[in-house]
Amino acid sequence: MTLDQVEVKEGVDQETVDAVREVSTYKYGWETEIEMEYAPKGVNPDIVCLISEKNDEPEWMTEWRLSAFERWTQMDEPKWAMVNYPKIDFQDQYYYARPKSMAEKPKSLDDVDPKLLATYEKLGIPLKEQMILAGIEGAEDAPAEGRKVAVDAVFDSVSVGTTFQDELKKAGVIFCSISEAIREHPELVKKYLGSVVPVSDNFYATLNSAVFSDGSFVYIPPGVRCPMELSTYFRINAENTGQFERTLIIADKGSYVSYLEGCTAPQRDTAQLHAAVVEIIIEEDAEVKYSTVQNWFPGDENGNGGIYNFVTKRADCRGARSKVMWTQVETGSAVTWKYPSCILRGDESQGEFYSIAIANNHQQADTGTKMIHLGKDTKSRIVSKGISAGVAQNTYRGLVTMHPRAKNSRNYTQCDSLLIGDKCGAHTVPYIEVKNNSSRVEHEATTSKVDDDQLFYCRQRGMDEEEAVALVVNGFCKDVLQALPMEFAMEAQQLVAISLEGSVG
Amino acid sequence: MGIAETRISQLQDRVVGLSVPASAWNAENRTAAVERLQSMGLPAPRDEYWRFTDPKSLNAIEAPKAALFDPKETDVFDTVDRLEIVFVDGVFDAVASDDLSGSNMTIERLSDAEGHDSHWAADCYGALEAIGQTPVQRPFAALNTAYATDGVLIRVTGKVEKPVNITYRHANDTSDAILHHVIKLEEGAELTLLENGPAAARFNKSCEVFVADRAAFHHVRTQGRDHERRAVTYIFADLGTESVFKSFTLTANGALTRNECVLRLNGDDATAHVAGASVGDGDFHHDDTVFITHDAVGCESRQVFKKVLRNGATGVFQGKILVKPDAQKTDGYQISQSLLLDADSQFLAKPELEIYADDVACSHGSTSGAIDEEALFYLCSRGVPKDQATDLLTLAFLAEAVDEIESDTLSDLIVEKLEGWLERHRP
Numbered sequence: 001m002t003l004d005q006v007e008v009k010e011g012v013d014q015e016t017v018d019a020v021r022e023v024s025t026y027k028y029g030w031e032t033e034i035e036m037e038y039a040p041k042g043v044n045p046d047i048v049c050l051i052s053e054k055n056d057e058p059e060w061m062t063e064w065r066l067s068a069f070e071r072w073t074q075m076d077e078p079k080w081a082m083v084n085y086p087k088i089d090f091q092d093q094y095y096y097a098r099p100k101s102m103a104e105k106p107k108s109l110d111d112v113d114p115k116l117l118a119t120y121e122k123l124g125i126p127l128k129e130q131m132i133l134a135g136i137e138g139a140e141d142a143p144a145e146g147r148k149v150a151v152d153a154v155f156d157s158v159s160v161g162t163t164f165q166d167e168l169k170k171a172g173v174i175f176c177s178i179s180e181a182i183r184e185h186p187e188l189v190k191k192y193l194g195s196v197v198p199v200s201d202n203f204y205a206t207l208n209s210a211v212f213s214d215g216s217f218v219y220i221p222p223g224v225r226c227p228m229e230l231s232t233y234f235r236i237n238a239e240n241t242g243q244f245e246r247t248l249i250i251a252d253k254g255s256y257v258s259y260l261e262g263c264t265a266p267q268r269d270t271a272q273l274h275a276a277v278v279e280i281i282i283e284e285d286a287e288v289k290y291s292t293v294q295n296w297f298p299g300d301e302n303g304n305g306g307i308y309n310f311v312t313k314r315a316d317c318r319g320a321r322s323k324v325m326w327t328q329v330e331t332g333s334a335v336t337w338k339y340p341s342c343i344l345r346g347d348e349s350q351g352e353f354y355s356i357a358i359a360n361n362h363q364q365a366d367t368g369t370k371m372i373h374l375g376k377d378t379k380s381r382i383v384s385k386g387i388s389a390g391v392a393q394n395t396y397r398g399l400v401t402m403h404p405r406a407k408n409s410r411n412y413t414q415c416d417s418l419l420i421g422d423k424c425g426a427h428t429v430p431y432i433e434v435k436n437n438s439s440r441v442e443h444e445a446t447t448s449k450v451d452d453d454q455l456f457y458c459r460q461r462g463m464d465e466e467e468a469v470a471l472v473v474n475g476f477c478k479d480v481l482q483a484l485p486m487e488f489a490m491e492a493q494q495l496v497a498i499s500l501e502g503s504v505g
Numbered sequence: 506m507g508i509a510e511t512r513i514s515q516l517q518d519r520v521v522g523l524s525v526p527a528s529a530w531n532a533e534n535r536t537a538a539v540e541r542l543q544s545m546g547l548p549a550p551r552d553e554y555w556r557f558t559d560p561k562s563l564n565a566i567e568a569p570k571a572a573l574f575d576p577k578e579t580d581v582f583d584t585v586d587r588l589e590i591v592f593v594d595g596v597f598d599a600v601a602s603d604d605l606s607g608s609n610m611t612i613e614r615l616s617d618a619e620g621h622d623s624h625w626a627a628d629c630y631g632a633l634e635a636i637g638q639t640p641v642q643r644p645f646a647a648l649n650t651a652y653a654t655d656g657v658l659i660r661v662t663g664k665v666e667k668p669v670n671i672t673y674r675h676a677n678d679t680s681d682a683i684l685h686h687v688i689k690l691e692e693g694a695e696l697t698l699l700e701n702g703p704a705a706a707r708f709n710k711s712c713e714v715f716v717a718d719r720a721a722f723h724h725v726r727t728q729g730r731d732h733e734r735r736a737v738t739y740i741f742a743d744l745g746t747e748s749v750f751k752s753f754t755l756t757a758n759g760a761l762t763r764n765e766c767v768l769r770l771n772g773d774d775a776t777a778h779v780a781g782a783s784v785g786d787g788d789f790h791h792d793d794t795v796f797i798t799h800d801a802v803g804c805e806s807r808q809v810f811k812k813v814l815r816n817g818a819t820g821v822f823q824g825k826i827l828v829k830p831d832a833q834k835t836d837g838y839q840i841s842q843s844l845l846l847d848a849d850s851q852f853l854a855k856p857e858l859e860i861y862a863d864d865v866a867c868s869h870g871s872t873s874g875a876i877d878e879e880a881l882f883y884l885c886s887r888g889v890p891k892d893q894a895t896d897l898l899t900l901a902f903l904a905e906a907v908d909e910i911e912s913d914t915l916s917d918l919i920v921e922k923l924e925g926w927l928e929r930h931r932p
Contacts, residue, residue, distance in 0.1 A: 080553065082859075404848070419863035422830065432854040434873040437845030443856065443871040 017389075017420055026332075029267030029297060032119045036156070036238050037103065039096035045069060048210050051096050051157075055179040055213070058186060068199045068209035075203045081366035082395045082427055083335050085271070085308060093273060095211045097238040098158040109161045116160050120153050120233065123264060149260070150175055152232045156241055157213035164228065171227050173257075174219040178246050181217035188219055192250055196279040196316040196343070204275040204310040204337075208244045212277070215245035220255035220286070229258045234276075236265035236296070236307065242273035249279070251286035253319065258289040263332070265297040268305045271334055272297075275310045284319025284346065289327070296332035301390075303362030306334025313340035317349035320375070324350070330357040330365060339397065341370035344378035344406075351380040359392035359424070368398035368415075368429075373406035373439065384415040388424035395426075400441055401433040409439040512546025516644075518566050519547060523652040523683075528619035534631040538650035541635065545644045554641050557821040557853040558763055558792045562735050563645060568681035568707035571733035571760070578925075580672055581727050581918055582699050587670040588612075590657060594675060594705045595682025597655055601672075609663035610696070615656040615685060626658045629687045633713040633741035637767040641796065646739045646765070649711040653685030661694040661720075668697035673704030675731055680705040686712040690720035692745075697912070698722070703729025703759075708736040718745035718772055724752040725915050727922060728762060732788065735761040746772030746801075753910045755919050756783040756791055757926050763792040770797070770804040770832075780809040780909035784923065785818035785850075786930045792821035793841075799832040799865075808839040811906040813899055814850035815930070825857040828865050837867035844902050845875055846895075847932070896927040 039050050048069045052062040077088075101113035109117070150164035152175065159177030168175050174185060182189050199209045216232040236243045251257055265272065274296060282288050290313075299306025309332075315324040326340040336359075342351030353369040371380035386394040396415045417426035434441050459465065520542075525535045548560040562569050591601035597614055605612045618624050631650040637643060659669065671686075682705035690696060694717070704710070716722050728736060736759065744750050756762050768777050783791045797806045812820035822841035843852035852873045860867060876898055884894035900923060907923075910916040 407848075417860070419860070422833075422863045424863075425859070425861045427860065428856075428858040428869070430854075430856060430871070432856075432871055432873070433851070434843070434845070434853070435851040436848050437850060437875040438848065440874040441872060443854075443869075 016418070026267060026297060028123060028264035028295065030122075031266035032115060032237050034113070034115050034237070035100040036097050037100050038094045038238070038241075041094055041240070042091040043069070043093075043095050043211060047095050051211055051213055054096065055182065057179070057182050060190070061182055064194070064199070065210050068206050069211075071200045072203070072206040072210055075206055077203050081337050081397070082393060083337060083364040083366050085335050085364075088273060088308065090207075092240070094238065094241040095244070096213055097156040097241045099155060099160075102158050102160060106161065109163065112161050116155060119155070119235065119237070123233065123235065149229045149231050152177060152216040152230075154214055154216070154232060154234045154245055156236060156238050156243060159214045159216070167227065172221040172224055173226050174217065175230055176217055178212070178215040178217045178248060181248070185217070185219070188250065189217070189248070192279070192281050193248060194279075196281060196314050197277050197312050202312060205277050205312040208246060208275050208277045208312070212244045212246040215247045215276070217247075218249040218257060218259065220251045220257045222253040222255060224255045226255070226257040229260055231260040231262070234261070234263040236272060236274065239268060240270065240272070242275065245276045247276070247278040249288060249290075250281045251283060251288045253283045254285040256287045259291070261290070261292045262295065264295050265307055267297050267300070271299070271306055271308055273308050273310070276312070278311070278313040280315035280324060282315060282317045282319065282322040282324055285321045286319065287323040288315065289325045290315070290340070291327040293329045294332050294336070298332045298363050299334040299361065301361050303334070306363075307332065308335045309333035309338060311338040313338065314343065315341070315351070316343045317346050317351065320346040320348055322346050322349045325352040325354075326369065327354045328356070330355065330367060333365070334363060336365040336367050338367045339369055341372065342380060343372045343374065344380065345374045347375040348377045349375055350378065353380075353382045353384070355384045356387070357385070357394055358387045359389070359394045361390040361392060363392045365393070366395040366397055368396045370399040371401070371411055372399070373402045373409045373411070376405070376407045376409070378406055378409045380411045382411070382413040382415070386415070386417040386426055387420070388417065388426050389420040391423045393425045393427070395429060397429040399431040399433070400443070402435055402439040402441060404435045407436060407438045411439075411441045413443040509546065512549060513543070515547045515564060516542065519564060520648070520652065521566070525651060526616065526619055526654070529622050530624045530627040531619050531630055534627070535651050537635065538631050538647045541638060542644060542647040542651055545642045545647065548644055554794075554823070556855075557823070558761070558790065562761055563707070563737055563763075568679055568705070569733070569735065570678050571675070571706035571731055571735070573675060573678055574703070574729075574731040576730055581701050581922055582668075582670050584918070585668060585670070585699070585914065587668045587699065590669065590671045592655070592671065592673050592682070592684065592704070594677045594680035595654060595684055595708070598674070607665060607667065607669075609665050609694070610659055610661045612657060612659045612669070615653065615658055618658050624658075625660055625689070626687045629689060629713060629715060630685070633715070633743055633767070634711060634739070636769070637741045643739065643765060645709055645737045646711055646741075649683055649685055649709050649739065653683045653711070656685040656687070658686070659688045659696070661688070661690045661696045663693070664695040665697070668699050670699040670701070673700070673702035673708070673729070675703040675705055675729065675734065678706055681707045683709045685710075688712065688722070689715045690717055690722055692717045693719045695721045696723070698724045699915075700726035701729070703731040703734045704736065706734060708734065708738070710736070711739040711741070714740065714742040714750070716742060716744045716748040716750055719747045720745065721749040722751070723911060725910055725919070726753070727755040727919070728757070728759060730758045730926075732758050733760050735759070737763045738765065740766045742768050742777075744768065744770045744772060744775040744777060747774045748772060749775070750777045751909065751911060752779050753906070753919070754781045755922060756781065757922070758785060758789055759791070760788055761790045763794065765794045766796070768797045768806070770799050770801055770806065773801045774803045775801065776805045778807045778809075778909050780807075780906045782811050782903045782906040782919075782923070783820065784813045784926050784930070785815070785820065787816040787818060789814070789818035790821070791819070792823070795824040797826050797837070799826070799828045799835045799837065801832060803834040804832065805836040806838070807909070808841070809906045809909055810841045811903045812843040812852065813846065813903065814843060814852065815846035815932070817849040819850065820852045822854040822856065822871070824855075824869070825859065826867055826869070828860045828862050828867065830861040832862050833864045835862060835865040835867065837865065839869035840905070841871045842902070843873045844899060845873065892931050895931075896924070899927055900924065
């Protein structure tokens with residue numbers, strides 16, 4: 001069913017419906033024809049060793065992967081999420097695919113296959129010439145000299161190149177593919193890999209630990225404010241291939257980094273698997289912003305194909321006054337299973353989670369966050385907006401826990417959902433665990449999100465009710481969207497048109 | 506041994522001393538429940554539905570010992586003009602009970618009725634419990650249907666003026682009682698059911714309520730103050746068009762209380778309110794688990810749960826509103842709040858919404874925190890002693906739940922009980 005046929009209930013803007021439709025037209029469904037090299041289908045210790053070998057890894061890494069694989073064989077797929085999909089045959093997938101031209105790791109971007117560069121250019125990520133990002137619509141108000149974003153581009157199983165590495169090096173920042181980091185900075189990888197998401201954390205994280213082929217690595221040294229935004233762009237291109245990437249970000253004492261992640265895939269009839277792990281370590285006084293626009297192929301109107309997106313993302317605020325902010329816009333994937341979490345271990349550390357999840361047609365999204373308060377005076381804030389259309393199902397699932405030691409901590413949660421049409425579903429599954437009395441937890445999901453005082457103020461200035469509501473709602477929505485870096489301006493612009501009037505909690 | 510086998514073998518041990526009473530009309534219902542129970546087995550601590558409450562003491566073969574407690578006061582509803590029914594450790598007390606008759610209703614004991622050849626309750630007994638097993642399994646409810654030793658069957662045909670009060674006394678410190686009530690309100694009928702008392706060392710009670718079109722069912726209960734008692738209780742109700750269902754529970758103390766309420770709004774414009782106030786000091790674990798299904802147009806449901814916890818007490822709330830695809834114009838509201846009076850207590854909540862209709866207004870809220878210091882300071886500055894000021898603020902916190910009781914007489918009695926409890930449990 002298309003959105004055109006939907007009878008929209010009173011109170012939902014036509015603009016919102018149009019915006020949802022616009023967002024859900026998939027523009028990245030094309031495919032790059034490029035010669036690929038595959039590992040044999042299926043997963044077993046030989047494949048795990050092969051991936052390790054292809055990445056030229058030291059022995060300890062191979063062992064780490066093998067022990068993860070061993071554990072994975074004893075684990076069961078999680079069943080608790082409100083998503084339904086045919087059983088995945090884990091042996092009917094390619095776990096490693098790389099463009100033939102990448103057999104020899106290119107020394108610089110000049111050596112990278114032009115076809116690959118063209119792919120990223122088409123996606124709006126000019127890796128080579130226009131390293132200064134300018135072309136984004138709606139970014140006209142950017143500073144005249146342009147903004148720099150360093151990009152690590154991951155194509156199927158390998159990283160094809162990382163930009164601005166030299167300039168970052170001057171600042172002491174390490175930004176490279178994880179395979180490179182394992183070779184070049186083993187001491188850092190050894191210390192931090194698996195320390196936030198343990199090998200046996202969950203079914204998909206364990207699988208990822210065994211077979212991850214590439215991903216990004218970031219280290220920001222003490223006191224350094226990363227001179228530019230860092231970004232990873234993930235592209236799945238090959239058919240029947242799972243993408244398993246691993247991202248490790250370490251923000252040392254007093255540092256700051258803003259990290260962006262984008263992802264797309266070609267349009268195909270068969271579903272593809274994507275199981276990533278992101279680990280973030282934040283030391284004292286450091287701050288990390290992690291923003292995602294997830295735009296994997298969502299499947300066609302009849303629910304064929306699409307990406308199964310099973311992702312484990314977690315930030316560990318280890319030091320006092322450390323801060324993490326997750327912002328996500330989830331518009332793609334046939335099935336999403338994703339809960340970016342914050343472990344607030346350091347005293348006075350802060351975690352924030354802003355999410356907009358849009359599910360249309362046959363998409364199913366089960367997403368949310370965990371805020372685990374362990375340190376004193378920790379603060380967290382969750383703002384989640386779910387929008388369902390077509391026959392999609394959208395679930396917010398979250399956990400807020402205040403441990404006995406987490407005195408004087410504070411959480412505020414708000415999750416709202418909007419249904420467009422009567423065939424879709426919106427669900428909320430929050431878990432709240434409070435184990436001390438000096439902390440305050442508030443969970444709220446209401447229909448009238450428009451503040452009466454604000455409304456009254458607008459009315460008093462001569463606006464009619466509708467105008468006033470639109471202004472307040474838009475202002476509120478912008479609040480969330482402004483948390484997104486400017487590089488996501490295009491998507492954000494469309495999303496701003498979405499009002500959450502008439503929502504249900 | 507796998508988890509499934511463990512559950513089943515635990516169950517075999519658990520039901521060893523229980524037997525299914527013979528009955529011409531009820532045998533089939535009971536046997537079906539035995540089968541349901543056997544297919545489920547007993548709950549395990551890792552079950553999602555038992556995430557916050559450990560079923561161990563309910564699974565145990567013998568009821569854990571619970572010392573008798575003498576509250577040294579009269580029963581809460583003593584001043585109300587009522588029809589009194591008394592069970593002592595789950596056994597009917599004919600002497601203490603009134604004559605089982607009233608206008609506009611028939612009222613019988615389950616164990617008496619099961620001796621008859623046929624009965625109106627044949628279509629009702631276990632019916633709502635069976636439906637209530639999906640989508641979540643409730644093994645103790647099936648166990649109750651299968652093995653209940655007694656209970657009351659009430660059929661209401663018109664407005665019943667005098668409330669029916671069931672008093673559960675506890676006289677034996679190892680008693681293990683299982684009671685099952687069936688209440689059927691015909692079209693336009695009205696009944697107020699009161700319940701009070703600690704019942705037994707371990708108590709499993711199920712109550713199936715059929716509310717026909719335009720009928721009204723009011724329910725007020727207090728669960729006794731025995732410190733060591735354990736209870737798992739179920740209310741299953743089906744609501745017809747424009748019917749009303751209102752239930753309020755006051756729980757004070759008790760080592761473990763799990764109150765489950767499973768409602769289905771099947772007729773258009775029905776109203777269901779479920780409220781609970783619980784106060785716990787020390788070894789107190791209280792769990793409110795509510796599942797409300799909206800399956801008709803224009804229905805309203807409210808869940809209001811307030812918990813006051815101190816000295817390591819634990820409060821649990823698991824509430825769910827399920828709105829089916831055609832249940833348009835649903836108004837669903839759910840609030841769960843806890844007031845933690847000291848640093849040791851905890852509140853665990855899972856307020857859930859599952860919505861498949863687009864023209865609905867559903868909201869939920871959940872908060873947890875300490876007493877408002879500013880309000881306390883204000884009261885103290887006006888000359889109210891700190892103890893009393895704390896009590897006053899605590900009562901104000903509980904008021905939203907108590908206000909759900911329609912009858913002022915009954916809500917006054919509840920407030921009185923609460924005041925007494927707070928006074929006795931000052932730090």
